[in-house]
Amino acid sequence: MASERHVNAARSKVFGEVAELYDASRPGYADTMVTEVLEYAALGDRAAVEVGAGTGKATVPFAALGIPLVCVEPDARMAEVLRRNVAGYPNVRVEVGDFEQWQPGSRRYGLLFAASAWNFLDHDRRWGLVHAALAPGSAVALVRNPHGVHDAGLRAELAGIGDRHGITGSPHRFLASDIAGGEPGNWDQAWPDTECRRDGRFTDLRSVRFREDLRYDTDRYLGYLSSLSAYRILPDDHREQALAEAGRLLDAHGGGIDVLQVTDVFLARTR
Numbered sequence: 001m002a003s004e005r006h007v008n009a010a011r012s013k014v015f016g017e018v019a020e021l022y023d024a025s026r027p028g029y030a031d032t033m034v035t036e037v038l039e040y041a042a043l044g045d046r047a048a049v050e051v052g053a054g055t056g057k058a059t060v061p062f063a064a065l066g067i068p069l070v071c072v073e074p075d076a077r078m079a080e081v082l083r084r085n086v087a088g089y090p091n092v093r094v095e096v097g098d099f100e101q102w103q104p105g106s107r108r109y110g111l112l113f114a115a116s117a118w119n120f121l122d123h124d125r126r127w128g129l130v131h132a133a134l135a136p137g138s139a140v141a142l143v144r145n146p147h148g149v150h151d152a153g154l155r156a157e158l159a160g161i162g163d164r165h166g167i168t169g170s171p172h173r174f175l176a177s178d179i180a181g182g183e184p185g186n187w188d189q190a191w192p193d194t195e196c197r198r199d200g201r202f203t204d205l206r207s208v209r210f211r212e213d214l215r216y217d218t219d220r221y222l223g224y225l226s227s228l229s230a231y232r233i234l235p236d237d238h239r240e241q242a243l244a245e246a247g248r249l250l251d252a253h254g255g256g257i258d259v260l261q262v263t264d265v266f267l268a269r270t271r
């Protein structure tokens with residue numbers, strides 16, 4: 001849909017405004033996800049490429065296992081924090097630019113992964129670009145980490161604040177119980193499975209969900225909200241008001257929020 005793409009284009013550029021806050025406030029990804037991806041990929045001596053690496057939330061756990069990695073990240077401010085976070089891993093190279101312009105050269109990778117970044121890539125070209133970067137039989141892993149709020153009353157009030165300030169794609173859509181037993185893809189249209197099947201060049205498609213309970217204190221949760229594109233694209237005064245209201249609400253609920261953090265991963269392999 002044209003309007004959705006327009007919103008995505010605007011949203012894809014906002015993270016660098018708050019690169020340090022993003023790095024400090026966002027949750028990471030479950031270690032079990034990294035293990036699952038690497039078992040599936042069976043990399044051998046091939047390197048991996050990460051698309052939209054941001055500040056390295058998903059990069060670091062792969063890098064820590066010694067995986068040779070090229071990270072493609074278009075925002076120089078995010079890339080600066082990423083470079084700092086991977087400074088101890090000589091096998092990681094950071095390349096600044098859009099994935100759509102990036103050239104794999106003659107190299108073909110054993111794994112391409114993207115964490116919370118797939119939606120920002122050109123919808124018409126992304127499967128072709130992924131395919132071109134991978135050797136035959138190599139893996140693609142698309143990861144996202146939405147959460148569900150445990151307290152139903154708190155979720156409804158937070159969603160109400162979002163509605164009043166025009167926030168779309170709210171992080172308060174789900175109760176923890178909505179996503180506790182579900183599988184990836186059962187609650188939205190953005191899950192890659194259908195598109196990947198339609199593309200036809202991939203096989204062995206899998207969707208896996210990992211779960212973990214997480215508590216944020218008020219300040220960290222406000223930082224997390226501030227780092228979301230849904231909040232960044234708001235006019236400053238709306239964002240400040242929405243955050244102030246959310247802060248008062250969380251303080252009145254014991255100074256924080258309990259969420260069920262899920263890490264969803266979609267896996268597929270080039271034929």
Ligand SMILES: C[S@@+](CC[C@H](N)C(=O)[O-])C[C@H]1O[C@@H](n2cnc3c(N)ncnc32)[C@H](O)[C@@H]1O
Pocket residue numbers: 012013015026051052053054055056057058072073074075078097098099100114115116117120121122
């Ligand atoms: C929500 S952040 C995710 C960052 C990181 N992967 C994480 O999980 O924290 C989305 C990232 O995608 C990057 N991005 C946006 N458009 C992109 C594009 N066309 N090619 C590659 N990365 C892109 C943004 O700069 C941003 O760092």
